[in-house]
Amino acid sequence: MSFKENLINGTNFDHKSLNALQKVTLRAVVMSFLFYGLVAIEGMIMRLVQTGPSNPLPEMFSHPEHYFSIMTVHPIVGIFGSTYQLVFAAFMFLVPFLTKKPLYSIKLANFVWLSITIGTALAWIAAFVWQYAPLYTLYWPLPADTTQFATIGGIVFIIGVALIMLGTFGFIYNIYATIFARVGVHKDKTTKELLISGFGIDGMLNLWNKLRGKQPYSKEPALALPVVAIFRGTVDTFLDAVVILSAGVLVLVYLLFDMGGSPLDVGAIDALLYKNYFWWGLDLVADGLVLIYVAGSWYLLATLITGQKLFMENVARAALMLELLVSWMVWSHHLLADQGQPEMMKLISGEMVTAFELLTQGLALFITLVTLWKARPLKMTMELKYLLGGLVGFGLAVPAAIIQADMGMNRVLHNTQWIIMAHVHIALIVGLYMTLYSALYVLWPIVTNNTKMFSSKLSNIHFWLYLIGGVGMGAFGGMAGLNGMLRRHLYLNGEFNTLMILAAICGTMVLIAWAIFLYNIIMSVGIKGLIGIFLPAEDKSASYGIEPEVIADNHKV
Amino acid sequence: MTFSNSAELLSFHWVAYSIYSALIISVIAWFGYNLTRKEKAKSIVRIPFYTYIAFLVAGGVGHHIFTYNAIPWVSQDITRHDITPDASYKFQMEKQKWIGLPKERIIVQCGQTIEFDVQSRDLVYGFGLFRKDGSLVMQMQVNPGTDVNGILDSNDILWTFNHNGVFDLRSTEYSGPHAYGEHGEDLLLVKNFMEVKGCKKDGGKK
Numbered sequence: 001m002s003f004k005e006n007l008i009n010g011t012n013f014d015h016k017s018l019n020a021l022q023k024v025t026l027r028a029v030v031m032s033f034l035f036y037g038l039v040a041i042e043g044m045i046m047r048l049v050q051t052g053p054s055n056p057l058p059e060m061f062s063h064p065e066h067y068f069s070i071m072t073v074h075p076i077v078g079i080f081g082s083t084y085q086l087v088f089a090a091f092m093f094l095v096p097f098l099t100k101k102p103l104y105s106i107k108l109a110n111f112v113w114l115s116i117t118i119g120t121a122l123a124w125i126a127a128f129v130w131q132y133a134p135l136y137t138l139y140w141p142l143p144a145d146t147t148q149f150a151t152i153g154g155i156v157f158i159i160g161v162a163l164i165m166l167g168t169f170g171f172i173y174n175i176y177a178t179i180f181a182r183v184g185v186h187k188d189k190t191t192k193e194l195l196i197s198g199f200g201i202d203g204m205l206n207l208w209n210k211l212r213g214k215q216p217y218s219k220e221p222a223l224a225l226p227v228v229a230i231f232r233g234t235v236d237t238f239l240d241a242v243v244i245l246s247a248g249v250l251v252l253v254y255l256l257f258d259m260g261g262s263p264l265d266v267g268a269i270d271a272l273l274y275k276n277y278f279w280w281g282l283d284l285v286a287d288g289l290v291l292i293y294v295a296g297s298w299y300l301l302a303t304l305i306t307g308q309k310l311f312m313e314n315v316a317r318a319a320l321m322l323e324l325l326v327s328w329m330v331w332s333h334h335l336l337a338d339q340g341q342p343e344m345m346k347l348i349s350g351e352m353v354t355a356f357e358l359l360t361q362g363l364a365l366f367i368t369l370v371t372l373w374k375a376r377p378l379k380m381t382m383e384l385k386y387l388l389g390g391l392v393g394f395g396l397a398v399p400a401a402i403i404q405a406d407m408g409m410n411r412v413l414h415n416t417q418w419i420i421m422a423h424v425h426i427a428l429i430v431g432l433y434m435t436l437y438s439a440l441y442v443l444w445p446i447v448t449n450n451t452k453m454f455s456s457k458l459s460n461i462h463f464w465l466y467l468i469g470g471v472g473m474g475a476f477g478g479m480a481g482l483n484g485m486l487r488r489h490l491y492l493n494g495e496f497n498t499l500m501i502l503a504a505i506c507g508t509m510v511l512i513a514w515a516i517f518l519y520n521i522i523m524s525v526g527i528k529g530l531i532g533i534f535l536p537a538e539d540k541s542a543s544y545g546i547e548p549e550v551i552a553d554n555h556k557v
Numbered sequence: 558m559t560f561s562n563s564a565e566l567l568s569f570h571w572v573a574y575s576i577y578s579a580l581i582i583s584v585i586a587w588f589g590y591n592l593t594r595k596e597k598a599k600s601i602v603r604i605p606f607y608t609y610i611a612f613l614v615a616g617g618v619g620h621h622i623f624t625y626n627a628i629p630w631v632s633q634d635i636t637r638h639d640i641t642p643d644a645s646y647k648f649q650m651e652k653q654k655w656i657g658l659p660k661e662r663i664i665v666q667c668g669q670t671i672e673f674d675v676q677s678r679d680l681v682y683g684f685g686l687f688r689k690d691g692s693l694v695m696q697m698q699v700n701p702g703t704d705v706n707g708i709l710d711s712n713d714i715l716w717t718f719n720h721n722g723v724f725d726l727r728s729t730e731y732s733g734p735h736a737y738g739e740h741g742e743d744l745l746l747v748k749n750f751m752e753v754k755g756c757k758k759d760g761g762k763k
Contacts, residue, residue, distance in 0.1 A: 013574040064737035135731055139681040141701075148733040271681060271700045272710075312606070337683075338698045338714045343635050355617030362613040366606070369588055377595045388589045403574065406621055407635075408628030412563040412693050415683065415729050422574075467559040475578070483569050484692040486685075488731035495691055 011452040015532025019539035020106045021093060026533045028089030028113035031445075033518060035081035035120060040511045047473075047504045052494020067490055068133035073124045075136040079285065080164045081120030082243040086436055086465055087169040087293060088112055091230050092387075093447060094300070098224050101184045102542040103179035111201050112170040119163030126157035129287050135488060138247060138272040141266035144254035156257045158248045165245040172238050179223065179231060188220050190477075197222035198231035199324075203317025210314075225303075225310060225317060229296020232320050236288030236327055243281020247274075272340045279422040280331040284392050286424075287357060288327030290432060292320060293366035294394065297435050301387050302368045303441055306375030311367050316486025321361040330354040333405035337414040346407060354405040362399045363390055371422045382459050386438035393431025396471070397423050400478065413481065420487040421477025421503070428509060431508070437466075454523035462517045476503035558627050561719045561760045563694055566628060577599040630695070630716065633670075637715040641725040642672035649709065650699060653680035653744055662723075662749055667756035667763070670717045676709035677701040682731030684712070686751070688722055718753040720760045726750035730746075 001011075018026070048055045048060050060066050092112070096103045103109060126132045130153025134143040143154060181196055197218070198201050205217035223231065250269070257264045299310050310316055332349035335341040341350075368391065378384060400423040404413045413419065444453070453459060480499040485491070492501075522530065560566040585683055587763055602614075625631050632639065636685070648657040656678075675684045677699045679726065685696030693718055702710040726747040757763050 062741055067741075068731070068734050112751055133734060139730070141678055142731075142733055145680065145733060148735050267701075267703065271702050275681075275700070306686055308628075335698075337696065338700060339714060340700055340702075340710060351621050352618075355621065358617040359610070359613045363610070366609055369585075372592055373588070376592050378592050380589070380593045384592070386591075388585055392582055392585045393586060396578055399577060400574070402617065402620065403570070406624050408566075408624035408631040409570070411630060411634075411695050411697075412567060414696060416693065416697075463721035471582075481569070482571055482692075483690075484687055486729055487725075489729075490741050490743070 006454065006526065006530055008526050009522050010526030010529045011454055013451040013529040015446060015525075015529050015535070016340070016538060017449050018533075018537060019541040020537040021103055021109075021542045022449070023533055023537045024106055024109040025089045025093040025447055027110070028085045028092075028116075030530065030533060031113055031117050032085035032089065033477045033514075033521070034377035035077050035085065035117075037514055037518065038124075039074060039082055040076035040507075040514050042077065044504070044507050044511055046070055046074070047500065047507045050496065050500045051504055052489050052500070053492065054494070062490075062492055064490055065131040065133065066446045068135065070129035071133040071488070072128040072133045072135050072239040076123045076161070076164075077120055078428070079474075080116060080161075081124075083432065083436075084164070084168065084537050085113060085116055088116075088168075090436070090443070091293075092171065092174055092442065095178050095227060095230060096543045097446070098227050098229070099179065099180060099185065100543070101181055101186065104174050104181060106540070106542050108170050108174045112167045112174070115163050115167030115170065117163075118168060119160045122160030122163065123157050124160075126153045126160060128155070129153070129504060132157045138251065138278060140269050140278075141254075143251045144258070144266055146255070146258050146263070149253050151259045155259070156250065156310070157254070158252045161248050162245060162252075165241045165248070168237060168241040172234055172241070175230060175234050181229065186222065193222050198228060198230065200317040200321040201230055202473040203228075203314045204321065205315045207318055221317070225313060226296045226300035229292055229299065229320055232294065232324050233289040235324060236292065239328075240281050240284035240289065243278065243284070244298075247278050247281070265307075272338060274337075275335060275338065276331065276341075279334040280328075283331040283334060284327055286322070286427075287330050287354075290427070291327070291357065291361055292323050294390070294432060294435055295320065295323065295361070297439055298364055298387065298390070299371075301383065301435070301438050301442060302371040305378065305381075305384055305387070306371060308371065309374050311370040311374060315363070316352070316367050319360055319363050319384050326353055326360060330357065333401075333410075336405070336407055336410035351401045351406060355402060357398060358402050359393060365395060381437045382456070382463065383441040384483060385463055386434045386441060389463070390431055390433075390435035390438060392467075393426055393429070393434055393470070396474070397427035397431050400426070415487055416481035417477045417485045417487050418481030421474045421481060423478075425460055425477065426471065426474035430467065430474070433470075434467070437463075452522055454520050458516050458520040462513045462520065465509045465513035465516070469506045469513060472506030473503050473510060476500075476506060558568065560628055564692060564720070567692065596670070625684060633715055633717065637672075637713065640670065643669040643716055645672040645674065647674040648675075649676045650680075650682045651677055653732055655726075655745065658726075658747065658750075663751035665718050665751060665753045667721070667753060667761070668717065668719060670715055672713060672715050674711050674713040675699045677712060678709065680732045681730055682732050682745070683727075684714070685727055685729035686716075686724040687727060688724060693729075694722075694724055699728075700731055719756060721753050721756045722751050723752045 045057060048057050049067060062214055065239045092109050093102055130150040132149050132153030159211060168349060180191060182189060202218040202221045209217055254264050299316060303310050329349050330353050332341065332345045333354045336346050336350050403409055404419055476499045480496045622625040646659060646663065648655060650656065672686060679701055682699040683696055683702065684699050686694040688694060697712060697714045699712045700710060704710065727743060738744055755763060
């Protein structure tokens with residue numbers, strides 16, 4: 001097949017054969033990867049600015065207003081526009097797939113990706129046009145500081161974030177409505193049974209009965225373990241959305257009063273109390289839903305790849321419950337440098353409970369590795385490679401954060417590049433995204449009706465460039481943090497030049513990897529197919545019937 | 558083992574985390590390699606499940622016990638309101654400016670414990686001391702706010718200086734683009750803010 005033919009028609013992709021669930025999933029995936037490209041370019045701009053005066057970028061990128069407006073939207077586009085979209089799309093496909101029930105509403109799923117896409121675009125426009133730049137932390141009263149920012153920019157930004165949160169609520173409703181629907185295999189289940197299973201209480205009772213030498217409480221739990229993880233993680237997604245939306249409403253009220261000529265007193269809101277409230281919610285993204293969703297995804301991928309039951313499944317179910325409780329009580333590790341924060345909260349929430357994440361994430365890593373090990377020999381497929389890459393990512397990133405969640409270490413690491421690079425970027429780029437790429441390779445034949453990937457060589461190049469680039473960028477950035485480089489600061493004189501150049505080289509590898517991945521996908525589905533994904537589906541089905549066991553057969557040597 | 562300043566701690570941390578990183582990457586790579594092999598893999602070490610869990614718990618808790626005992630500023634920070642400092646410096650921040658900073662460079666004798674109390678009249682700022690090589694001596698957040706009587710909230714930190722050096726002051730928290738000049742210069746950077754004298758070459762009083 002010629003290049004032109006491939007580019008237009010893809011390999012063997014036929015968008016007309018896709019049902020409504022497949023199409024809505026792919027729409028969100030496409031938007032997610034487009035936003036990923038945007039966030040990678042933004043990241044590279046910031047990285048290049050930090051290399052010093054000899055950087056090749058136009059001077060405007062080094063202006064504080066411009067630089068910090070990029071820094072403000074970078075996490076919004078990355079976390080919400082890209083990651084949320086991809087995760088929500090995967091889960092709105094997986095829940096029907098795993099429960100063998102239709103998705104509650106395709107219309108609502110369409111609303112979710114559209115709302116998040118428009119919301120992210122609005123937030124980006126607010127930063128680009130009006131240079132609204134209070135950063136994602138929104139530390140009070142900076143987002144309402146109209147001496148530094150245009151009021152209209154703030155209003156557009158908040159409306160954008162609110163739309164993202166509305167889309168998030170749509171996802172949550174769709175997931176729970178699907179899980180609690182008493183149809184198919186759940187026809188005879190009560191809401192109570194589904195709730196007990198969803199919270200992992202059946203796993204705990206099974207462990208308890210085993211210790212007492214009694215029969216298990218439930219031999220066949222109502223919900224599969226990955227669905228339990230989705231159920232559990234979505235609780236944190238909901239709480240997080242409530243907090244972010246309410247903070248947004250607060251900022252909006254102040255901005256609207258300011259616009260009306262009667263500004264409110266920003267001192268009426270206690271900055272430290274606000275920080276506690278906001279970090280409690282924001283931390284539910286990092287330490288709540290991400291860790292729970294990732295653990296669930298690892299379990300799903302390990303069982304799909306091996307075709308075997310998960311090692312120590314009851315422990316895994318119980319650990320997910322523990323992770324939920326832990327995620328509600330760890331926010332103080334963000335406030336260890338705040339001297340007004342009570343010492344007991346720093347000690348208990350910031351240090352001790354946070355340390356439990358080492359246990360819960362370590363447990364997930366162990367269970368996943370043993371499940372894979374027990375099924376060996378396995379083929380080193382792309383999905384297995386990416387899964388191992390994801391394990392490496394979290395294996396590096398979680399201890400990096402636990403180390404800093406300490407009153408001694410925090411004094412010299414808080415707000416440095418250590419936490420944002422060695423922890424956040426490695427957790428997201430390597431840990432989370434490699435897990436998501438693994439899921440993508442597993443689900444690719446199912447969601448696209450067995451479309452042949454254009455080039456496995458390009459898939460491999462993508463993997464290695466991405467892994468080395470992601471780890472390298474995080475490592476060099478982390479080293480700069482140890483050398484005192486701040487994370488929310490503009491360095492224009494090349495103060496950390498060598499490490500920033502190395503980080504920029506690695507960042508370029510990540511960007512190139514993304515371009516290669518995108519090229520591979522476009523050559524697989526073709527431009528026609530890509531457009532076709534956004535056309536209405538002829539088959540209105542909202543479920544997918546392939547048995548998960550079929551996937552495992554593809555991985556046996 | 559006790560760290561007498563942050564430079565020693567950060568060097569130790571660099572080495573320890575690099576070793577850990579090499580270890581975890583090697584373990585997963587070893588797993589990946591052996592997952593595909595038909596031959597029985599020889600385990601380098603067998604780790605029973607509950608030993609692994611005990612190791613994680615010990616690691617999580619032990620890390621804090623270690624730092625509490627090895628990093629002197631942890632206990633000092635917790636009990637700072639019961640400690641009388643050798644000197645105190647109090648100043649404020651507003652509209653991306655330091656207000657009331659000492660006019661002369663602060664001179665600290667080796668081993669002295671100094672209190673810094675910084676108040677903010679508007680936004681969240683940071684207070685950080687940096688060595689000339691750019692590395693961080695210490696820092697804290699500076700939150701705005703007042704008590705019921707309208708008195709600005711304190712953001713206080715106590716620090717004992719055991720090594721000679723001239724330190725710069727800068728805000729460690731972003732307070733908006735107005736904290737920078739037109740060409741990106743840091744308006745909150747105070748060069749040569751303080752100097753510590755009288756220590757031995759490798760730290761500690763002469």
